[in-house]
Amino acid sequence: MQTELSQQLGIEHAVFGFTPFPAVAAAISRAGGLGVLGAVRYTAPDELARDLDWIEAHVDGRPYGLDVVMPARKVEGVTEADVEAMIPEAHRRFVRDTLAKHGVPELAEGEAAGWRITGWMEQVARGQLDVAFDYPIRLLANALGSPPADVIARAHARDVLVAALAGSARHAVKHREAGIDIVVAQGYEAGGHTGEIATMVLTPEVVDAVAPLPVLAAGGIGSGQQVAAALTLGAQGVWLGSIWLTTTEADLHSPALTRKLLAAGSGDTVRSRALTGKPARQLRTEWTDAWDDPAGPGPLPMPLQGLLVAEAVSRIQKYEVEPLLGTPVGQIVGRMTGERSVQQVVDDLTRGFERAVDRVNRIAGRSGQS
Template identity: 55%
Template sequence: MRTDLSKKFGIEYPIFGFTPSEHVAAAISRAGGLGVLGCVRFNDAEDLDAVLTWMDENTDGKPYGVDIVMPAKVPTEGASVDLNELIPAEHRAFIDRTLEQLGVPPLGDDAARNEGVLGWLHSVARSHVDVALRHPIALIANALGSPPNDVVVQAHEHDVPVAALAGTAEHARRHVENGVDIVIAQGYEAGGHTGEIASMVLLPEIVDAVGERASVLAAGGIGSGRQVAAALALGAHGVWMGSTWLTAAEYRLGARHEGKPSAMQEALLTATSSDTVRTRIYSGKPARLLRTKWTDAWDKPDAPNPLPMPLQNILVSEAHQRINEAENPEVVAMPVGQIVGRMNQILPVADIVAELVAGYESAVDRLVELR
């Protein structure tokens, strides 16, 4: 499973693992892949700095990357207090009513309110970039289109390659023109923001569209070694996986009781590949989420239309906190791909990576035998 890309990064396998958990990200890098830490949850750049320092100390000198959300078309100014004014009362009333119906209690008086959107503002994203570049990061990825040109230039000045998600060949071409080094081909089946074209079709289209100008990672539907082999057969230079790590033993985010899976993880462990939905309720743009009573509520006739990005994320931010603290597996707000149907046990990252490698080898063996 050695590709030009894995050699370039000095990693054992071209497995790029996106996760908001530093514990998971570090474990992916230690296991021979490239852990990519999602930074959107850090509203305060100093918190991110501290976590990246922890990464530096816990990756055994192996490379790791960061994912910073840099949307092209959101307000560059304004704190959440201003944006809040743009949210209709009808939307807030729907959320209060829905959470009450679903038995999700309000936050306690002492709970710090998550301000949600801040990590999605340009000013915050840029402070993330500045902080990250003070650490020995191997990659900056942007989960929403091409990063702004000055960020690409800044990253390249530090010899850090830049990756961006694409849902069509046209997106991919634009990324390459904007200086992006690695295109992440995000198929319909992927968790989080995703387009309509499935990986089997999208991946070779993007590989052909970018040619020698960029490397391509396959994202969407990758959770086992067979799928890694399929992705490389389709021309990818590696894979980008996000969902799979949510049920890694090292994942500790979210309310939980020591030694037990969180309510979110319990929901993922029992879900089938039919239990996801592509919806705008998470961020305002279409994103694939686990289907739960929360997503169902937004499909009902009395539900308002989701707001545009970034307002929808501000709108649901406190709801997400309440849902997390309620710890009910039937009411979960979590992006995840169709691969959730195969996430059926809590496994250490090292075991997940070992299966990816062994499964890949078996799949290639099988193809060789069929010749």
């Protein structure tokens, strides 16, 4: 499974794996793909450095990447406290009431919310980059528009390829104009922040819109058949996130959440603003239902919603309150029915890819050739 891009990066399979877990990222790269560590949860630079050290020590010299969440434009002088002050009391009350209704315990005295998304604030993301550029990362991806021009220049000076996620051809063209190297076309069925256009339609549109820039297809891809379909649509690789969540190397810190993921069907996700204020696909739970209920106050815009719910999400996760317990995940969650190692997942992807190519060759009347 080789494309121009996979050859340029010196990887065996055109499989790009996004994950918040260093052990998963390293295992993806060792298995011949490109592991990309999600940095958004690292608020402290030394924690990121520690985990990049770990990856360096466990990646057997294979290339890997980093994913940040960085706004292209800076909002000058706005602090987290300023944003906190903009949250209406009615919304805080709704959070308290919803948690109380489900008997969610408080955090311990002085315990900080473990789940934070301050990583999207520019100063935090820049701190992450200052750390990451000391490591031989090969790819820098940004989940929130194109990175700022100076960041792209810094990456290019270090021979780091820059990728950006796009949910429409229009966004993809903006990325190309900003000078990025790879577009990740993220379809409606993907986990996390996503637009309305499905992968089947989005991939070839983005490929044509930004050619000759390479495009990775994201959304709805978890099997070798889906990899083959995405590459058939013109992608130079696939960008997978959800599928790693139930690998043995992933550490969700929640057996209940792993059980929910393994039990969920493809119809058990929802594209909701409950988590960050922007539409993001995640497990549908009584928590997302509460926020999506027209009778409730509804989610606040980004970044207010993320700050509003940070402590609540931490409590739900810590105490594994099952009806409320969720995570960003795509529609392929329906196919995540058993734990596998990262190596097994990659083996299944590559074998399934070969079988799918055999199949389409038979249909094309080229059966002697497969």
